[in-house]
Amino acid sequence: MRYWLMKTEPNEFSIDDLANRPNQSEPWDGVRNYQARNFMRDDMQIGDQVLFYHSRIDPSVVGMATVSKTSHPDFTAWDKTNKHFDPRSTPEKPLWFMVEVTFQSKFPEPIPLKEIKEIPGLEKMMLIKKGCRLSIQPVTKEEFEIIVAIGDESTPK
DNA sequence: GCCAACGTTGGC
DNA sequence: GCCAACGTTGGC
Numbered sequence: 360m361r362y363w364l365m366k367t368e369p370n371e372f373s374i375d376d377l378a379n380r381p382n383q384s385e386p387w388d389g390v391r392n393y394q395a396r397n398f399m400r401d402d403m404q405i406g407d408q409v410l411f412y413h414s415r416i417d418p419s420v421v422g423m424a425t426v427s428k429t430s431h432p433d434f435t436a437w438d439k440t441n442k443h444f445d446p447r448s449t450p451e452k453p454l455w456f457m458v459e460v461t462f463q464s465k466f467p468e469p470i471p472l473k474e475i476k477e478i479p480g481l482e483k484m485m486l487i488k489k490g491c492r493l494s495i496q497p498v499t500k501e502e503f504e505i506i507v508a509i510g511d512e513s514t515p516k
Numbered sequence: 517g518c519c520a521a522c523g524t525t526g527g528c
Numbered sequence: 529g530c531c532a533a534c535g536t537t538g539g540c
Contacts, residue, residue: 366537366538368537368538391536392523393523393524394523414537414538414539415537415538415539418538418539418540472539489520489521490520490521490522490537490538491521491522492521492522492523492536492537492538494537
């Protein structure tokens with residue numbers, strides 16, 4: 360089993376949106392970066408654990424999800440009306456791929472990026488490397504467990 | 517909203 | 529294959 364961090368802008372798609380979906384599941388469409396695509400296409404397996412990250416607006420890890428469906432073509436790429444339309448991708452020869460993720464839990468309190476930068480053991484996380492914009496990142500088991508332990512022990516206000 | 521850092525594109 | 533120009537990401 361592998362561990363990942365997936366970024367989304369909460370005004371586009373938040374952890375609450377995921378929790379409110381039918382089956383609490385959603386295809387992770389719209390990724391148009393080759394490295395991120397390759398992680399989804401080649402490496403992500405059902406049951407992999409995901410840290411759900413909100414970027415730009417209160418940047419923070421806000422909960423957990425799991426991979427519930429492995430790589431399949433991202434059909435939004437061949438929809439002309441879609442924001443992420445890419446004419447190079449066709450149903451016959453898809454260029455972009457996505458996995459499906461399923462809601463697992465929302466932390467009582469988000470763990471802000473600012474805090475993550477100061478937690479011992481997380482120094483090597485890709486997330487806190489300057490200028491790293493990758494929207495899907497591998498995370499080690501140790502990093503995952505440190506973050507989840509903090510997330511789970513945070514208490515509601 | 518700004519802008520630095522990055523990835524991609526395309527002319528040569 | 530280089531690299532300037534461009535578009536995007538994402539913290540602040």
